[in-house]
Amino acid sequence: MNVDWSIIINFLPQLFHGAKITLYITVIGLIGGISLGALIGLMRAYGGYFLNTLAFIYVEIIRGTPIVVQVMFLYFALPVLVDIRIDPMTTAILAIVINAGAYVAEIVRGAVLSISKGLTEAGRAIGLPRWKVVVYIVGPLAFRRLIPPLGNQCIVSLKDTSLFIVIGVGELTRTGQEIMAANFRAVEIWTAVAVFYLIMTGTLSLLLRIIEKRMKIL
Amino acid sequence: MSAIIEFKNVSKHFGPLKVLEEVDLEINRGEVVVLIGPSGSGKSTLLRCINGLEMITSGDLLVDGQSVKGGNKILREIRQEAGMVFQQFNLFPQMTALENIAFGQRHVRGMGRKAAKISAQELLEKVGLGDKSQHYPHELSGGQQQRVAIARALAIKPKVMLFDEPTSALDPELKQEVLNVMRQLAEEQMTMVVVTHEMSFAKQVGTRLIFMEHGKIAVDGSPADVIDNPPNERMEDFLRHV
Numbered sequence: 252m253n254v255d256w257s258i259i260i261n262f263l264p265q266l267f268h269g270a271k272i273t274l275y276i277t278v279i280g281l282i283g284g285i286s287l288g289a290l291i292g293l294m295r296a297y298g299g300y301f302l303n304t305l306a307f308i309y310v311e312i313i314r315g316t317p318i319v320v321q322v323m324f325l326y327f328a329l330p331v332l333v334d335i336r337i338d339p340m341t342t343a344i345l346a347i348v349i350n351a352g353a354y355v356a357e358i359v360r361g362a363v364l365s366i367s368k369g370l371t372e373a374g375r376a377i378g379l380p381r382w383k384v385v386v387y388i389v390g391p392l393a394f395r396r397l398i399p400p401l402g403n404q405c406i407v408s409l410k411d412t413s414l415f416i417v418i419g420v421g422e423l424t425r426t427g428q429e430i431m432a433a434n435f436r437a438v439e440i441w442t443a444v445a446v447f448y449l450i451m452t453g454t455l456s457l458l459l460r461i462i463e464k465r466m467k468i469l
Numbered sequence: 470m471s472a473i474i475e476f477k478n479v480s481k482h483f484g485p486l487k488v489l490e491e492v493d494l495e496i497n498r499g500e501v502v503v504l505i506g507p508s509g510s511g512k513s514t515l516l517r518c519i520n521g522l523e524m525i526t527s528g529d530l531l532v533d534g535q536s537v538k539g540g541n542k543i544l545r546e547i548r549q550e551a552g553m554v555f556q557q558f559n560l561f562p563q564m565t566a567l568e569n570i571a572f573g574q575r576h577v578r579g580m581g582r583k584a585a586k587i588s589a590q591e592l593l594e595k596v597g598l599g600d601k602s603q604h605y606p607h608e609l610s611g612g613q614q615q616r617v618a619i620a621r622a623l624a625i626k627p628k629v630m631l632f633d634e635p636t637s638a639l640d641p642e643l644k645q646e647v648l649n650v651m652r653q654l655a656e657e658q659m660t661m662v663v664v665t666h667e668m669s670f671a672k673q674v675g676t677r678l679i680f681m682e683h684g685k686i687a688v689d690g691s692p693a694d695v696i697d698n699p700p701n702e703r704m705e706d707f708l709r710h711v
Binding site: 367369370372373374375376377378379380383387388391392 | 520522541545546548549552553555557559560561562563572573576577618621622624625
């Protein structure tokens with residue numbers, strides 16, 4: 252067995268480029284996913300029968316199917332069904348938005364429901380309209396409880412980008428695969444790829460811990 | 470017409486459970502009505518119907534001439550006329566004592582930030598907590614929290630105050646400080662409806678006592694009379710146990 256760690260240096264630019272694409276998909280995807288999730292979660296918590304059911308169906312479909320199937324569906328089935336063809340990069344971002352959206356929705360719903368009903372009543376009892384109760388009272392409290400599970404979802408979504416290898420997006424895992432195909436340096440390359448992921452997820456974890464610490468958790 | 474709260478044949482059902490049954494009741498300005506009764510008799514529900522935290526099933530309920538069935542806008546107006554104090558205080562935990570009080574003034578009454586702060590400080594002093602303005606609810610004792618909650622309700626300048634077992638979650642020695650604030654309010658001619666088990670408060674401060682049973686008003690009279698001579702057996706039995 253010969254393992255030569257020094258060869259990694261030659262491939263660092265390539266790996267960095269892959270990591271950049273991974274990060275790009277993650278960040279844009281999560282911005283969309285968290286926005287969508289917040290909306291769907293509020294629909295679940297406050298919506299009437301119709302909105303609630305609609306949101307519920309969405310969450311169940313996404314949670315109930317593997318993300319690979321969702322990606323395949325977006326990339327290969329959608330063009331056939333409705334004649335919309337989207338490039339791999341857009342597909343990847345869209346898949347993160349839709350997938351993270353469902354999980355974030357449940358996180359938001361849970362956080363909102365965990366806030367004591369008495370506080371909502373106290374807000375309503377002083378004559379606040381419902382939206383002000385949500386924005387000024389329940390919202391800020393729910394937000395604090397949201398941070399830990401939301402951080403978890405960010406890490407999951409970041410790692411999920413690795414499976415966009417199936418539609419040929421040149422993210423980090425795909426980059427590793429390509430390098431591997433040329434020189435068969437499995438140990439060195441996959442170790443390097445893993446370390447790159449660890450650095451990204453580790454940074455995210457650290458960031459979250461700082462946010463959590465700075466916020467008083469009530 | 471001096472009635473500020475009028476129950477007209479009000480019923481409230483939770484599914485098959487009849488919590489209030491055909492209640493007729495008029496409460497006049499300046500009255501201090503004490504509601505007592507065994508648990509499940511409907512006294513809290515009756516109180517919560519007044520500000521629409523529970524919607525009545527049938528009949529009509531007027532607060533200062535407006536029906537609780539008048540829709541969201543009317544309901545918000547009613548809630549501004551009827552302040553409520555809860556058993557569990559329900560102070561907003563992310564806000565200081567001062568902010569809790571100023572919040573409603575700013576967002577409901579549209580008062581400016583500065584004016585709201587000044588008036589909130591005055592209210593804190595009124596309930597004897599002038600030095601606690603920058604404290605968060607978790608830094609206050611139960612009795613102090615409840616006094617802040619009373620100030621928060623008063624900040625909206627209500628015409629009626631509704632108290633839902635305001636001292637039930639408090640240690641005996643903390644009850645008095647809350648009851649004293651309520652006594653002071655009564656002296657200022659505030660109209661009050663109080664669900665409580667504090668019989669001495671009922672006797673000293675109450676102008677009217679209502680004993681509820683099975684969703685109906687079983688006894689309605691002057692506290693001194695009906696506490697000393699309960700007109701029915703159930704009430705006599707109830708009083709022996711509080």
